[in-house]
Amino acid sequence: MTVSTATATTSDPIAPKAVRGSPVGPRSFAAEPGRVVRGIILGIVGVVFLVPIVAMIEFSLRVGQPVDGRQAYGFQHFVAVFDPVNSRAYGVLFQGIVNSIGICAITVLIVLVLLLPTMIFVELKFPGLRRALEFVCIIPITIPSIVLVVGFVPVYSVVAGIFGSHPWTLSFAVGIIVLPYAYRPIAANLRAIEVVVLSEASRSLGAGWTSVLTRVILPNLRRGILSSVFITIAVVLGEYTIASFLSQNTFQTALILVQHTDPYVAVIFALFALIFAFVLLVFIGRLGSGSPRPRRGGPRRLTRRPE
Amino acid sequence: MTNTRSSARNAARATPAVTASQAIPLAREGAAVELRNVVKDYAGHRALTGVNLSIAPGELVALLGPSGCGKTTVLRALSGLEAISDGQIRIDGADVAGLPVNRRDIGMVFQSYSLFPHMTVTQNVEFGLQMRRVDAASRRARAVDAIEMVGLGHLGGRYAHQLSGGQQQRVALARALVTRPRVLLLDEPLSALDAKVRVQLRDEIRRIQTELGITTVFVTHDQEEALAVADRVAVMRDGNIEQIGSPEQLYTQPATSFVATFVGLSNPVAAILAGATVTAYGATLPVLGTAPADGPVTAYIRPEDIALGSRGIPATVVASSFLGSLRRTQVRLADDSLLFVQHDVRERPVSGEPVFIEFAGHPVAVSEREE
Ligand SMILES: Nc1ncnc2c1ncn2[C@@H]1O[C@H](COP(=O)(O)OP(=O)(O)OP(=O)(O)O)[C@@H](O)[C@H]1O
Ligand SMILES: [Mg+2]
Numbered sequence: 251m252t253v254s255t256a257t258a259t260t261s262d263p264i265a266p267k268a269v270r271g272s273p274v275g276p277r278s279f280a281a282e283p284g285r286v287v288r289g290i291i292l293g294i295v296g297v298v299f300l301v302p303i304v305a306m307i308e309f310s311l312r313v314g315q316p317v318d319g320r321q322a323y324g325f326q327h328f329v330a331v332f333d334p335v336n337s338r339a340y341g342v343l344f345q346g347i348v349n350s351i352g353i354c355a356i357t358v359l360i361v362l363v364l365l366l367p368t369m370i371f372v373e374l375k376f377p378g379l380r381r382a383l384e385f386v387c388i389i390p391i392t393i394p395s396i397v398l399v400v401g402f403v404p405v406y407s408v409v410a411g412i413f414g415s416h417p418w419t420l421s422f423a424v425g426i427i428v429l430p431y432a433y434r435p436i437a438a439n440l441r442a443i444e445v446v447v448l449s450e451a452s453r454s455l456g457a458g459w460t461s462v463l464t465r466v467i468l469p470n471l472r473r474g475i476l477s478s479v480f481i482t483i484a485v486v487l488g489e490y491t492i493a494s495f496l497s498q499n500t501f502q503t504a505l506i507l508v509q510h511t512d513p514y515v516a517v518i519f520a521l522f523a524l525i526f527a528f529v530l531l532v533f534i535g536r537l538g539s540g541s542p543r544p545r546r547g548g549p550r551r552l553t554r555r556p557e
Numbered sequence: 558m559t560n561t562r563s564s565a566r567n568a569a570r571a572t573p574a575v576t577a578s579q580a581i582p583l584a585r586e587g588a589a590v591e592l593r594n595v596v597k598d599y600a601g602h603r604a605l606t607g608v609n610l611s612i613a614p615g616e617l618v619a620l621l622g623p624s625g626c627g628k629t630t631v632l633r634a635l636s637g638l639e640a641i642s643d644g645q646i647r648i649d650g651a652d653v654a655g656l657p658v659n660r661r662d663i664g665m666v667f668q669s670y671s672l673f674p675h676m677t678v679t680q681n682v683e684f685g686l687q688m689r690r691v692d693a694a695s696r697r698a699r700a701v702d703a704i705e706m707v708g709l710g711h712l713g714g715r716y717a718h719q720l721s722g723g724q725q726q727r728v729a730l731a732r733a734l735v736t737r738p739r740v741l742l743l744d745e746p747l748s749a750l751d752a753k754v755r756v757q758l759r760d761e762i763r764r765i766q767t768e769l770g771i772t773t774v775f776v777t778h779d780q781e782e783a784l785a786v787a788d789r790v791a792v793m794r795d796g797n798i799e800q801i802g803s804p805e806q807l808y809t810q811p812a813t814s815f816v817a818t819f820v821g822l823s824n825p826v827a828a829i830l831a832g833a834t835v836t837a838y839g840a841t842l843p844v845l846g847t848a849p850a851d852g853p854v855t856a857y858i859r860p861e862d863i864a865l866g867s868r869g870i871p872a873t874v875v876a877s878s879f880l881g882s883l884r885r886t887q888v889r890l891a892d893d894s895l896l897f898v899q900h901d902v903r904e905r906p907v908s909g910e911p912v913f914i915e916f917a918g919h920p921v922a923v924s925e926r927e928e
Contacts, residue, residue: 447671450638451729453658454665455685456736465684469675 303524310517327514339512343519346504349417353500354486356421361432361482364425366475369436370467373445387433390426395491398427406496417498424486431481439474472537480534487523587615587772588649588739590635595644597630597796604630606796607644615770617763618801619783622793623819628776631793632742635774637661648739659688661740664733664771668745670725672717678704678728679713685736703735704728706765723754730762734769741766741773747782759786780820784808792816810845814855814924823857824896828923830854835923838870838890843920854923860885860899862917865906869915872896874906888914 283291313324330336337344365387372379390398402423413419445467452466453459468475493500501523509516590612597605604627612618620628633639635646637658646653653661664685672681682700691699704713707727717725726746733741743762747755763786766773777783783790784804791801792815800812811817818825828837833844835856842856865886872888875895884902889895898914906912 443674444669444671447667447669448673450658451665451667451671452673452684452688454636454638454663454742455732456659456662456688457684458659461688466673470673 303521306517306521310514310521312514327518331515331518340508340515342499343501343504343508343515346499346501347519349499350487350501352418353421353424354483356418357424357428357486358479358482360421360425361428361478362475365429365432366436366471366478369433369440370445370463370471373440374449377446384433384437387429389430391430395427395489396495398423399492399495402492402496415498417493417500420493420496420498420500423492423496424489427489427492428482428485431485432478435477435481436471436474439471443470476534476537480531483530484527487527587770589614589647590740590772590774591645591647591650592631592635593645593647595631595634595646596642597627597634597639598642604796605634605641608797610791610798610801612772612774614772616788617766617773617775617786619775619777619787619790620793621777621780621783621790621820622799624778626793627796628778628793629744630796632665632744632774632776635740636663636665636742662736662738664736664738664741666726666729666733666741666743666746668748670717670722670729670749672720672725672728672732674717676716677713678709678715678717678720681717681728682732682735685732689736699735700731703731706734707731707761721754723750723758726750726758727761730765734765734771737769737771739772741771743773743775745776745778748777748779755782762786784820790820792819794819809920811857811922812846814857814922817857817922817924822860822897823922824860824863826856826858826894826896827926828854828856830923835921837916840870840916840918842916842918845920845922848923849925853926855926857922857924858896858916859919859921860897862919862921863896863898864915864917865898865900865904866913866915869913872912872914874908874910874912876908877906888912 310327311323311325313322313326331340369383372383406419406423409419409422448466448470449462452462457465487501489500490502490506493503494506501519505516505519508519590610592608592610595605595608596603608627608631610618610631620631622628630639634641637653637656637660641654648661672678673684676684679697679700682703683696686696686699701710701713704710707730709724709727709731712720712724712728717728720728726749730746746762747758750758759782762775775783775786777786784807787804789801790804790807791798792807793799794815800807800816802810807816807820811820811823814825817823826837828835828842830844830848830851830853832851833848834841835844835854836842837856837858842858844856848854870890872890875887875889877884877886879902882902883899884904886898886900886906887895888898896914
């Protein structure tokens with residue numbers, strides 16, 4: 251391991267040992283940072299993330315104005331959020347959350363039902379179209395949302411004519427915004443596994459197209475699909491411009507609305523959103539992490555030989 | 558049933574050579590395969606120009622040829638991965654035109670590693686049986702037997718990335734064979750492996766194939782591999798088969814100059830043809846097979862048909878290389894042409910040394926001189 255270090259200048263076997271774990275010295279350009287370096291990096295990043303969160307928590311717990319430079323704290327604002335008395339005032343927020351979750355779900359569906367099969371199909375049957383597909387999927391990133399919206403407004407007068415003016419129709423617009431982000435992880439994953447060879451191998455073993463897809467291709471694309479879904483959700487939850495300009499009530503627009511009247515509640519919901527995103531990240535990370543695990547005790551059955 | 562299986566497996570451990578036929582009991586003999594005038598056009602490019610090939614049940618035919626000659630295309634046409642533009646392919650006498658890949662009942666091993674990365678070795682091998690709806694218990698047993706047949710009995714729980722290249726190709730072979738396919742198609746299965754593993758695995762493929770009696774097509778661009786492994790070798794060139802025959806036939810009676818130079822090492826030599834003999838450098842040699850019209854021709858003389866001696870044609874040693882059991886020396890003749898001579902390792906010509914060469918008088922292949 252030490253030999254492969256590009257910067258190991260001496261052949262003295264003791265030298266690399268002497269600097270192990272040290273952030274400075276010849277090993278500091280090694281491929282992987284040492285434990286201490288990793289800890290420091292993590293610490294700094296953690297602080298950067300923690301400061302605003304702590305500030306938000308602190309802010310949301312404030313009660314009244316500081317008296318003689320002393321601030322009183324309590325859970326009044328948190329309680330107020332769930333107080334039925336206020337349901338009218340905060341109703342718009344809860345409705346926004348419901349709408350946003352609906353938009354998330356439909357956008358994810360668009361990615362999984364439209365983008366994913368298209369990408370697999372192009373990869374298997376029309377590799378020549380790969381560049382074209384990539385180009386189309388990347389375009390939205392080059393156009394600012396505000397410009398897109400200008401185009402969307404007339405389109406949505408038609409959409410509203412067909413589907414009615416429901417918040418979930420925003421998914422069509424968001425589905426386009428999301429394309430570049432959803433495309434990348436799946437494309438990288440597709441490139442990394444040899445889809446064509448794997449599908450040809452499984453077909454030569456007697457698998458029909460459905461089996462090829464469900465038993466061979468999709469399991470190997472799990473990671474790409476999961477990151478794609480996560481990024482999609484993150485983008486949907488972060489998208490404000492389109493919802494606002496198309497006059498739909500989503501979590502984000504509601505948050506801005508409420509912030510004008512009650513900044514505490516806005517911060518509390520922002521906190522909830524953060525926690526939700528965090529839990530989602532961990533959950534999806536769990537699903538997609540690690541080496542492929544044997545399904546239903548593969549190796550175990552091996553050891554128990556039938557006699 | 559389970560009893561006979563486990564005893565077969567015990568036998569496997571003692572003498573691996575006996576078991577293949579027991580591990581995968583053949584439901585039927587290998588199938589006859591026939592290609593009739595098979596044409597394959599890719600957009601604006603004819604990859605196969607009317608290939609005819611009959612393979613007897615249980616036979617191993619190697620497709621040999623330079624890169625781009627259409628070997629893979631023949632194999633993919635046979636497997637159904639590529640539709641043919643014209644002609645007919647018959648397996649067991651039946652036209653397979655309407656059969657998609659997954660219905661042709663073939664086994665394939667690919668040049669690149671093609672194991673399913675998310676499955677263990679055992680799961681990989683079981684896949685084909687699963688597709689054929691074999692029940693779990695016999696599936697497992699047959700997979701274990703097949704894995705043992707390729708000598709990897711202890712690795713059933715591993716994933717592809719935990720295996721060496723040679724092991725991966727062994728698993729791929731087990732995976733292709735476990736379903737007892739009618740035909741086994743191997744597309745340069747050894748080309749990604751290093752020399753030693755290549756020879757080992759090639760011999761093992763031959764052993765297993767012989768024991769199972771499975772009709773096999775083995776694609777390779779390595780003539781040594783083709784000669785070593787096949788019952789018959791089909792030499793391909795520019796989308797068609799130039800000659801097909803046993804390894805000995807191809808080597809000793811090449812039908813064309815292409816075959817003569819592609820199979821084994823040959824020295825093309827300018828010669829004059831007269832009837833059934835050619836004259837080159839003052840020596841008269843008998844001619845192999847059908848010869849072109851009398852006149853100037855190119856004769857192909859094998860290095861082992863030339864000897865270093867104390868008299869004969871004067872030459873100068875250019876270089877000499879030690880090849881283990883023999884030595885190959887390149888000499889330059891008076892007219893500047895270069896010849897390879899194969900001789901005993903105990904003779905050690907040095908570069909620049911004047912020597913004499915002699916032709917052994919074995920029949921040689923000739924072709925019209927290409928100028
Ligand atoms: N999908 C394709 N589209 C167009 N032309 C192709 C395609 N596949 C192969 N060809 C052409 O058909 C010819 C035969 O290709 P093939 O792959 O059968 O060669 P090969 O003998 O297997 O060569 P190699 O030893 O390099 O694998 C080549 O000229 C190749 O360029
Ligand atoms: Mg090929």
